[in-house]
Amino acid sequence: MSASLEKGIHALKEVIDAPIASYFESCVHCGLCAEACLFHTETGDPKYTPIHKVEPLRRVYEREYTLLGRLKKMIGLSKPVTDAELDEWQELVYDSCTLCGRCSLVCPVGNDIVYMVRKLREGMAVSGHAPAGIRSATKNTVESGGPMGLKWPAVANVLRKAEESTGLRIPVDQEGAEYMVLLSSMEIVNYPEYIDALAKIFHKAGISFTLSSEAYEATNAGIQIGSSDLAKVIVSRIVDAAEKLKVKNVLSPECGHAYMAIRWEGPNLVGRPFKFNVVHVLELLDDLRLKGVLTMRDKLKDPLILHDPCQIVRRGGVLQAPEPLIRQVAENYIPIADKQKLNWCCGGGGGASAIHTEAAEALRATAFRIKKRQIEEAGVGTMVTFCANCRITIEEGFDHYEMNTKLLGLTELLAAHLEA
Amino acid sequence: MQGPLIDTLARQGVTRRTFLKYCATLASMMALPPAAGRAMAEAMAAVRRPSVIWLPFQECTGCTESITRSHSPTIEGMIFDMISLDYQETLMAAAGHQAEEARQNAMKANAGKYLLIVDGSIPLGQNGAYSCIGGRSNVDILKEAAGGAAAVIAVGTCASYGGIPKANPNPTGAVPVSDIVKDKPIVNIPGCPPIPVVMTGVLAHYLTFGSLPELDDKGRPKSFFGETIHDRCYRRPFYDQGKFAKTFDDEGARRGWCLFELGCKGPVTHNACATVKWNGGTSWPVESGHGCLGCSEPDFWDGGGFYKALSAPADPLKFAAAASVVGAAVGVGVSFANRAKKNKAKATHETITVADLEK
Amino acid sequence: MTDLQFLTWTRGPGLDLAVAVFLLGVLWRLIEIYTLGRKKDLAAPRHAPGASGLHTVFRRSLPPPGMLKRSPVSYIGGYVFHIGLAIIVFLGAPHVLLIKNLVGVSWPTLPSQFIGLTAVVTMAAMVLMLADRINKPVKRFLSTFEDWFTWAVTFLPVLTGWMATQHLLLPYTQMLALHILSAEILLVVLPFSKLFHGFTLFGSRWYNGRVNAHKGVPV
Amino acid sequence: MSLDAIPIQVVHTTPPGEPGLTGNAPPLLRELLEQVERLLETGVPSAIDLSALPLTPADMDWLRNALGPGEIDVTLDANGESTLSETGCPGVWWITHRNEQGAVTSQFLEVTFVPELVKAHPQDVAMGRETLERLLADL
Structure with a gap:
């Protein structure tokens, strides 16, 4: 195969820009970003300090784009970034970083560290230093349509089952629909209830929607592994399908990275603004709530807390929708201290949940202690979230710590209590 | 006390006591022990x-x-x-x-x-x-x-x-x-x-x-240059209290406050003006309300201006314009080189395929 | 070289040189950094109140919720020494006199006793920060020669300035010269070290604020 | 503008509120005691140069008051007036030299039976004899 260090450096030279230069020049090694990173707070290991995770990128920046670095390089004072070094950093850039972006929120000089990790992954991916799990997920998505290798007949099967259980029609490839609904493989496989819920809500609101047999998968392992070219391949399917079906909106599923990929990276990957809007399902739901469509039959009594998925809330900007929606359906919603843009990651984002090495899984379990603590401190038995990937990671965490906390998806919860 | 000199002086109407008195004062000014005055008188009286x-x-x-x-x-x-x-x-x-x-x-x-x-x-x-x-x-x-x-x-x-x-x-x-x-x-x-x-x-x-x-x-x-003007200045207490004249005719100047901020070079000037004074002990520059120029120090003329406080720069913007131009030129030069490098990297971009993910 | 010649050098050619290198460095580095450019964000923006580059430039001056408790030494020590340095540099009488000589504007100053006290507090905060850097695993792990060096380069002007005004250790002439020299070293080092954050932090905060404001997130 | 309008005023050399006493004067009494003892035992005179010491006018006044006035005051008119005054401690003389403008040029405390300057020099006495002889010759 053809990954190489040269390709990696080449990729980094392409992506290094003024913000990255400014960020590296601003860093004073204060270490505050470590306090915002759950991999550091839960392990205490200083190597998980976010700014340290992008050290190879800094080295390339200094050597390639600063005069002093170039001079140092010329007289042999600075050593080039090596394969061995990138290999060492793989754990730091992927296993212990979920692209949650919490570090970017606290840096006193204003460094957007997650921005830099995302860019560093461009070089890591093509130099062959991406973890096997994310590599195969990417490969599957590019070659067979989804990270789990799910094909359309299987999806159609799930849709049929949803039609049966809800008694509602789920249109496919219908031109001119208001919404083109995207799913994530995880939802199709693990949480098919989501599809039921969506069908109910659309029908109740009287909004036309459709699925596309050509683009049903919203997740984009390309942005997780950090390859814009591959991410573009994946996102282009959606763009093509949406434009072919002439839909007004594309509905991103609960999945966080899917939303990031299509809503924010998408236009930049294909190199032009979209002709349709990208809407997160919670934005749609909140809109319906405001229109009075989303009335509830009854409310959930259990005390519960909300887990705000990083890519949707802090990184995706869906800040205001979740709380009114949970209040719509839950009587005993308990707001926690670090909520909304300050929430702590589940530990499985950014592709991390696809890494199945023993070390990575053990690290994720350790990092999960922060979520465990939040649940225990709130003293609740239920947690609600709205990201399929978070749900898988959190359930793994519950299993690991043998917790009997209930985990619910927000959209399903709303659908379950929806007034008929 | 005898000798050719004292005779000469006597002829000029300078008495022995006048000479002794002068020698005592001279010895005092030179920080010699009090007894040296007499020794000086003896020696000088007899000198060839x-x-x-x-x-x-x-x-x-x-x-x-x-x-x-x-x-x-x-x-x-x-x-x-x-x-x-x-x-x-x-x-x-x-x-x-x-x-x-x-x-x-x-x-x-x-x-x-x-x-x-x-x-x-x-x-x-x-x-x-x-x-x-x-x-x-x-x-x-x-x-x-x-x-x-x-x-x-x-x-x-x-x-x-x-x-x-x-x-x-x-x-x-x-x-x-x-x-x-x-x-x-x-x-x-x-x-x-x-x-x-x-x-x-x-x-x-x-x-x-x-x-x-x-x-x-x-x-x-x-003996004359051992201490600074500042060390022996009668206005020194004002310096220590932080009381400074800000202009030559403000309240501080009238009250005789320290002239440091008006450019007095007393703290770095070694001379005896503050003790010996001038014009027969009448006064000396600081007593007359003007800061010390530092005239007994090397290169006092180029010390950065008589009216600039010691803490103020002599002429700090001398190369500022040139330095700014050079800095901007270096920056622009690096900028061009960087852009060329980045554009080249972009131009030679090879689209990544799945195969490029593995070695 | 005699004391006075040393002082005259530091006030004259030394300062000339330091200011020249400083200006040269600052312009060079700023142009080098900010002309690298960045891509336009093609995604349809989401607008949110309080989300903009400028908002973040100011907002980041305060600790985000929960952070003060997590790292009190970094924040309190950091505030004290930064504010202390600002007070000394911008409200100390000799410094205002220097600024007046440089650019022609001046403003009221604080009594020298207060500045002296501020210097002591500032130095205490800096020593505390140094101890924290040595003690705290993350900070020690991140620290390179540059971190220790820039600490010293920042600390020395405060120390020598304070010692000069308090007439400690060396005669005033020598201490004043050392003080000016140390400030000159600071000027020379600043554009080429992490001390340059004094300039770039505005750019960094602005970029961070702007990138996230595009998504409607006030960071 | 009249001359009076020019704001010049005579200032005191000690800052207001400063008592001016440095504490440098009292130790001098101890030194004087030693010098007086030496004079009594060996007959060797000695002196303290007051203008070389860091004494404020207040210190000088304190010292002068402490020693007190004596019986003898000698005035020497030689290029300015000099005063040689015995203090309240016999053997301790306060000597002040002034220049022709009246400014103090030097000040000493001399410990001696009679200050050297007061004694007439044999050569001068010889000149005095010549004067006397001339006077007699002229009679």
């Missing part, structure tokens, strides 16, 4: 008049004025009565060839024994042509005269450190005596002008002890 040659170079005659116009000419003059001033252009009656002849004669007659006093700096530019006496350059005359001298006394800041002629841009290439004379003991008595008693004090010391007084690292007699 040494030959002294006074060479004026690039100077303004201010040093000569200072000593000859001092408050009590008879007393200061006394010292000059103790020496045989064989050559001093300003004071001597002789002129032209006669004067030069007197100098040559004195040098021959007292070879190796005469004292050489120099005031003014020595220009080296254009082979010394900027200042000549009788067709000979200053540097030439100095070398010749210093060759036979027992010691050299550089009077005034010009002779000591180059002074105003050496100030930037030093058009004449002026240098101090110590740059030219390397093999003779040199006493520097800087000041613009120097304090008269300091000049006579050094002569008295030489006459009394036959040696030169102890000098500091800048060749100045420690």
Whole structure:
């Protein structure tokens, strides 16, 4: 195969820009970003300090784009970034970083560290230093349509089952629909209830929607592994399908990275603004709530807390929708201290949940202690979230710590209590 | 107390007690023990008049004025009565060839024994042509005269450190005596002008002890230049209290507060003005309301402005414009190189395929 | 070189040189950094109140919720020494005199006793920060020679300035010269070290604020 | 503008509120005691140069008050007035030299039976004899 260090450096030279230069020049090694990173707070290991995770990128920046670095390089004072070094950093850039972006929120000089990790992954991916799990997920998505290798007949099967259980029609490839609904493989496989819920809500609101047999998968392992070219391949399917079906909106599923990929990276990957809007399902739901469509039959009594998925809330900007929606359906919603843009990651984002090495899984379990603590401190038995990937990671965490906390998806919860 | 000098003085109407009193005061000023006054008187009274040659170079005659116009000419003059001033252009009656002849004669007659006093700096530019006496350059005359001298006394800041002629841009290439004379003991008595008693004090010391007084690292007699103006200034308490005059006519100036902010160089100037004062002890610059210029220190003229506080910069924006242009040029240069590199990287981008993810 | 010549050098050619290198460095580095450019964000923006580059430039001056408790030494020590330095540099009488000489504007100053006290507090905070850097695993792990060096380069002007005004250890002339020299070293080092954050932090905060404001997130 | 309008005023050399006492004067009494003892035992005179010491006018006043006035005051008119006054401690003389302008040029505390300056020098006495002889001759 053809990954190489040269390709990696080449990729980094392409992506290094003024913000990255400014960020590296601003860093004073204060270490505050470590306090915002759950991999550091839960392990205490200083190597998980976010700014340290992008050290190879800094080295390339200094050597390639600063005069002093170039001079140092010329007289042999600075050593080039090596394969061995990138290999060492793989754990730091992927296993212990979920692209949650919490570090970017606290840096006193204003460094957007997650921005830099995302860019560093461009070089890591093509130099062959991406973890096997994310590599195969990417490969599957590019070659067979989804990270789990799910094909359309299987999806159609799930849709049929949803039609049966809800008694509602789920249109496919219908031109001119208001919404083109995207799913994530995880939802199709693990949480098919989501599809039921969506069908109910659309029908109740009287909004036309459709699925596309050509683009049903919203997740984009390309942005997780950090390859814009591959991410573009994946996102282009959606763009093509949406434009072919002439839909007004594309509905991103609960999945966080899917939303990031299509809503924010998408236009930049294909190199032009979209002709349709990208809407997160919670934005749609909140809109319906405001229109009075989303009335509830009854409310959930259990005390519960909300887990705000990083890519949707802090990184995706869906800040205001979740709380009114949970209040719509839950009587005993308990707001926690670090909520909304300050929430702590589940530990499985950014592709991390696809890494199945023993070390990575053990690290994720350790990092999960922060979520465990939040649940225990709130003293609740239920947690609600709205990201399929978070749900898988959190359930793994519950299993690991043998917790009997209930985990619910927000959209399903709303659908379950929806007034008929 | 007997000797040729005291007889001479007596003839001039200077009494023995006057002389004793003068010696006591001189010893006090030179920080010698009180008993030294009498010893000085004894020694000087008996001394043989040494030959002294006074060479004026690039100077303004201010040093000569200072000593000859001092408050009590008879007393200061006394010292000059103790020496045989064989050559001093300003004071001597002789002129032209006669004067030069007197100098040559004195040098021959007292070879190796005469004292050489120099005031003014020595220009080296254009082979010394900027200042000549009788067709000979200053540097030439100095070398010749210093060759036979027992010691050299550089009077005034010009002779000591180059002074105003050496100030930037030093058009004449002026240098101090110590740059030219390397093999003779040199006493520097800087000041613009120097304090008269300091000049006579050094002569008295030489006459009394036959040696030169102890000098500091800048060749100045420690007894007069051992402390800074600031250390002995009567306005020092105001400095310590942080009370400063901000202008020459504000309340602080009227109250006699510290002149530091008005550019006083007292803290870095070594001289005896604060204790000896000027004009017969009448006053001195700081007492008159003006900061010390630092005239007894090397390069005082280029010390960054007389009215700039010591903490203020001399001329910090000298290269600012040039530096800004160079900085911007370097930045733009790097910027072009960076953009070229980045554009090249982008242009040679190979679309990544799944195969590129693995080695 | 004598004391006075040393002082005259530091006030004259030394300062000339330091200011020149400083200006040269600052312009060079700023142009070098900010002309690298960045891509336009093609995604349809989401607008949110309080989300903009400028908002973030100011907002980041305060600790985000919960952070003060997590790292009190970094924040309190950091505030104290930064504010202390600002007070000393911008409200100390000799410094205002210097600024007046440089650019022609001046403003009222604080009494020297207060500045002296501020210097002591500032130095205490800096020593505390140094101890924290040595003690705290993350900070020690991140620290390179540059971190120790820039600490010293920042600390020395405060120390020498304070010692000069308090007449400690060396005569005033020498201490003042050392103080000015140390400030000159600071000027020379600043554009080429992490001390340059004094300039770039505005750019960094602005970029961070702007990138996230595009998504409607006030960061 | 009249001359009076120019704001010049005479200032005190010690800052207001400063008592001016440095504490440097009292130790001098101890030194004087030693010098007086030496004078009594060996007959060797000695002196303290007051102008070389860091004494404020207030210190001087304190010292003068402490020593008190004596019986003898000698005034010497030689290029300015000098005063040689015995203090309240016999053998301790306060000597002040002034220049022709009246400014103090030096000040000493001399410990001696009679200050040297007061005694007439044999040579001067010889000149006095000549004067006397001339006077007699002229009679």
